[in-house]
Amino acid sequence: MTKKMINQKGKLNEELINTIEPNFVFKDKPINRFNTLEINDVNNSANKTELLNELKKHINSIENCNLKNNSQNLVLGDGNINSPIMLIGEAPGIEEDKSGTPFKGEVGELLNKMLLAIQIKRKNIYCSYAINFRPPEDRKPTSQEIKRYSFFLKEHISIINPKIVIVMGSSAMEAVTGINTKISSERGKWKEVILKNETYPIMITFNPSYLIRFPENKKYSWEDLKRIKQKIQDLEIKI
Template identity: 65%
Template sequence: MTKKFLDQNMSYREELLNSIEPNFIFSDKPLNRFRIPKTENNQNKLDKNTKILELKKHINSIQNCNLKDNAKKLIFGDGNISSPIMIVGEAPGVEEEKTEKTFQGESGTLLEKMLKAINIEKNSIYSTYAINFRPPEDRKPTSREIKRYSVFLKEHISIIDPQIIILFGSTAMEAVISSNERISNERGKWKEIILNNKTYLLMITFSPSYLIRFPENKKFSWEDLKKIRQKILELKIKF
């Protein structure tokens, strides 16, 4: 793939990204950091915030959960609750526990670069996890744990009510579409899920933490990101 050279103001970002992934290409169009999120009436925002707080309390009150008992903090979600884009990661790690925010540390840095490569700022969208507590020793959640927390995740999605959902990793995939297939077979395809009688469009791709461990798969994630960008343009989604 031929690289597109950017102007001097953008070159430092290309250099930094290329140190991790040589296949991502930034757009030569400057990011609009002053985009105004889609308007939403105050009552609707109030209702969303109320429902989010209720769901958070509900998750924090669950009993007999090894994940909760061994974790330090609940990592719920953050970002723009009115965003048309919602991203779902697998589970929080040590950096997320420290900050109580999603996608921190090295994987968070990579995620931000991936999103910026298709002109999306992380703080303009909403992000959460399939599992809201850090698994012991950062192990993969069991299918039983994923199923238990999937109820909360699906309610979370219904509250945010996005136009597009991006699932990062096999745990998020299993939680939302109940698939145990290899993520390499499921990624890169537009799928639909119905929650509370509403259809949501979603895309599955590799998680940033996985890509750090297996950088040879970043070229596939770039293909997925391009499809997401194209769908945003087709649906005329604004941030």
């Protein structure tokens, strides 16, 4: 009489798989990895949106804040939340405060031109501010105010998780890096900041509102923009 051979190994493997994770379904059809990527992108966007909404609630919960008490709207950010580039300005002005969105009016038009000069459409990046409420009479934020809001800004950067951060203006520079010297001595140099074990390359440059008041400094901003373009090419970033 001949014994029938049983594939015990196959049976054990099946039992082991079902022990670790039950209800596995095996198919001969290959996985559509493009659909998987699309689903991941959707899930990533949904997660970021949820985190940004929570961040906005936390900022709005601030008490005894002169900036908040004298503003119409909290200005969080605008643009592509999955962009590899995050741009951070100083603080909202009167038009941004009214609309609740960053970089409006003449300042926004100049920013658009600056970005287009290095083949970037503003809608393809994410824009925000170091301070989320308009300072009274558009005054410069105090170091105490910058420090208070830098906690939220750093969380903001971690949520967007960009490949490059563009920092425009001395208040934004201080909020991100802690440097409070003259921006003219720091601009144009690549720096790094580490947040939650992630390292972000940072380029410090002039704010568009400053360039409107002092157009003779546009030539320096152009040099900074060229360095940003080169970094995008070096990192092979698609934007």
